[in-house]
Amino acid sequence: MLLSISTSVALLSTLAPLALAHNHIDEIWANGVHYPGFSPNNPDLPYPSDTPGWYTTNLGGNPLYPVDANQNQIICAKGGSPANISAPLPAGTILRGKWWQGSGWPVSHHGPVIDYIAAYNADPTQLKFVKIAQRGWINNSTYDEGYWASDELIADDSSWNIKIPTGLKAGKYVVRTEIIALHLAHLGTGAYSTNGAEFYPQCINVQVSGTGTKTITGGVDARTFYRGDEPGLFFSNLHDTPNHADYVIPGPAVWSGATTRRSFTA
Template sequence: MRSYLLIASLIPSILAHSHVDEIWAPNPSVHYKGWNPNYFDTAPYPNDTPAWYTTARGGNPLYPIHTSTYSIICNNNSSPANLSAPIAAGETLRVRWWNPGPWPMNHKGPVIDYIAPCNGSCSAVDPTRLKFVKISELGWIDNSIEEGYWASDKLLDDGSSWNIVVPRGLRAGEYVLRTEIIALHQAHLAVGNGTYSPIGAELYPSCINLAVTGNGTKEVVGGVDARRLYTGAEPGLAYRTLHSTTEHALWQMSTPTTPEGWLFELKHYKSFINPISDPSDPYLKAISTFQLFTNAIIRGITRKDPSILNLIDDSSLTAIYIGLPWFTPEFLKLWVKDAMLKHPLRRTAKQHHFLVIMRMQGRSEFPSAGDISVAAAVELDDWKTRVYDPENLDKDPDALYFLRNKNGIKNIDPSQENADHPRECLICDNSFDEDAHVTQRAPCGHVVHQDQAPPQRLSKILDLVLPNKMYEVLHGIKPERYWALREITRQDRATLAWIDERLRVSDLGPGEPIWLRYTQDALDILMRVAGVVDQAMVEA
């Protein structure tokens, strides 16, 4: 009996997801039924609703991993409604969230509303061409109840309903309204997963066609594809502290814009609560040094230092902090190690920016965090000029840059390798292929090596994949994307070069089993690289 009661008690939470099932446009005079996706495969889609069709059975949510997919536009397998609800600019539209009861109390979070012009009939619009702008957002309201009183609580208290004001003065025409609830009760599970976590915040987008009337002249400008509304890594989608603090006032979905918002961001998401120990570890030492810079920024904001507040106004803090990996010692250490061991032209812009600030911190010629920020931005621009120069992009920088320049490694005779030398240190831990490389040893005693072979140049492969663009600079690819392609395909291109070298120096002839295996492997790799290039061209 107890097990039965336990299962029964869980049913409300299992069915606790939701969808828009009632619409009043304008409120309260005209009423429409919404679309119930629970019956998408058994009931016909009605012609008398402005609510979009979806197959989100049970009102099931989307997650950060879906924020760049078609589903995030207006939910799973969505398509436009046949009807657009007439409503005057400045009037209020009301929606009710229900499935089969009101919005679940524990699904706390913000409600955000967007609008996009259809530039014609919304019933025939291509969802991927809609450009949305945010018209309202409400998150945390106060701490009058446990875990805070949020927009979702306000919605629940109003009969599980939400009012949305159509922008006053909006030009007449058809628009898609996108209203969205983001539930934060499991958002902390995304922390540490990086961009596009498969778990975390739950997103519930819903779309409604509107036919706006009136004499307004305001047009929707600057909108974005819904698949670009989020990066999947916003603090608001990986909200750590819903269950552990009352500091919800500064919750923000995206980049902070105020001093108070930046204080919250830096203290909660871009700092370490406990000091990082082991100063002998070069990577943890780099993180500790960067933390000193962050501490100076926090002090400057707290004291309202004009030089630091200017960094907010000119988006310098956004350039420095937004896009950094999660601030856990293990995860950030791997990221910093990768940056420090790479050739400067192979680092990401964020990695290079981080290391530049770290090197400048504490130097006498940069007395303040503001001075460091300005100087680092200048150096970052110079670095981008070098990195994205077409001649540099066509080269594959030395994989052993750090060891070659910092540790003075020398060529050695593999036959004299001491099998007893230490195999682990904070600098490197590598193996090597005696047949493909000159073996080298770092001062720590490790044997280190390059890639399997110097990679085949990306341009050579692009000549095969994009022959019609052979004579264009970088084959017509933007420098930033070309850099990414070079790095993504580097290992495969190194393997291709290694296979070429093996075939060149061997006595193998066409038709022999090993020759056939090598050539098939090379073909498979070439097709894989071609697929990466094709995908990059589609996404460009």
């Protein structure tokens, strides 16, 4: 359908900054040791050998939508395949990722940040994840939409700290960290919507050390995390009020074995 010129211009001016804003985990620290992230914009593909960040064919760092929630790309991003190396770190220490693409995470993309971990498998469809941290709406300050985990991430150099569970048994694991942007969630039309909430998952290989005995139990396939139409994704009033105390973070419950320095919201 043809739009009037004025409507088209208005749409372009609304959408263009969002389209340019997407980014990815560009830098990684494991217990303070720095690694490059996997850059989906790096022209030097094939896959580099110096990053524990998983490869993705999602050149441009584009979002996934509710329609992708039960598809392979939700697991470790589109075309996700394992990194060549794993970042070593002791159980109970911090894995940190910086979301960057010329600039930090866009402030327009308010939403929760959620972290998962699975015992390593080279086949992403075999990974059984538990949720180890989640943070959603924080308070009604700062923005018309309120202050969210994504805003806390921006305030920390566009970075997010993930605590590897204390006492986790030594071994190779895949950490899956994810930002879910809700700024267009009101445009979602249901579980198979091709618009709406935007998912940005990134997987990172870690080699956990220590004498812990905790093994992952009750993990699930990432394709079962989300339906796409639950209240935390199919979200109509982000821009209407800064108060989202009733926001429910989507996905499974936090694993009983998780330990984090970040407080949870419901």
